[in-house]
Amino acid sequence: MDSFNDTTSTTALLASRRSGKAREMVAPGPDASQLQAILAAAARVPDHGKLNPWRFVVIDNRAAFADALMAIYLAGKPDAGRLEREAVTQFATQAPCLVVVIASPKPSHIPAWEQELSVGAACQNLVLAAHAHGFVANWLTGWAAFDDQVLALLGGVAPERIAGFFFIGSQGKPLEERPRPDLAAITSHWRG
Template sequence: MDDALSLLQQRHSAPSRQLGEPAPDATSLRSLLEAAIRVPDHGKLVPFRLIALRGESKLKFGTLLAERAIRRDPDLPESKREKERHRYTFAPLVIAVVARIDHDAGIPEIEQKLCAGNVAYNILLGAYALGFGAQWLTGWAAYDAEVAGLLGLAANECVVSFVHIGTPQAEIPDRDRPALDDLLTEWKG
């Protein structure tokens, strides 16, 4: 395996339910996030920002999300209510990656969202490189206006991902990956 590509060839998500303490310390987290924001950025708009959720604040956010999930669907089965109640109790750190869309910049919205998505992916790669586990989650909360209000998002902002970060508490097997030959074609005009 080419050492220069080994990180990409080995990276895999760690389910958030299998993440525990420790999270990156302040110095490692700062380095991780400084590296993560080095992304392609058409127009140099910096169309993203980050919100760290940890400690009691993270747990409070998780409680508010669970309450919102039940208000959204009063018939939510108890098993799903329980899942919502515990979603933010596992990983010690969650980074919300937020896209900030500048509608007047002349840069397509999709490019701005992809820029923010690259930040989220770089967080995953960086966490893995530092020996941590991470999982990119969205789900209903990323698209809910009330949750956006909880996070203090402006009208031109949206959640791209909630990246859960911590230390894997068990061995995480890799999943089957698609074969490149099934995905790659060559255009010949």
């Protein structure tokens, strides 16, 4: 059986994906070729109209990103205490790799909702591809995902939005399974 049709390992991969906590990730993270492959897989999603309503920003200089994020945070909250400042720095520098996914809707006859769903699919493919390469990923938002200045820092302009910050690395602690929904409670059948 060729790998394209290997549903057993694909199903096992999907069933075993779990988020790792970004603050617990350790090196190694993906190297340049692995990250390229992860991003290529993230871009292989349903995309009605071939609009690419998403883009990826790889944060290479984490220290500079932490400084810029801190400046934005302090501009809005100049009286921030030590713990808040540490949290901003930790957010920007945790995990070996950071990719920001920008939702970038295009003017089109394709509804915005369909474009947003494609963005979500790209995000999910990103975490699945990281998992397939032997890494853990953590999709986070927080205040920075909703801040216009952070969006501008990353080269974004409205109506673009930050879909999330994707931290990728190796697990530093064993992953814990979280409760999953009862399928019977969230599944129905329509029979006409």
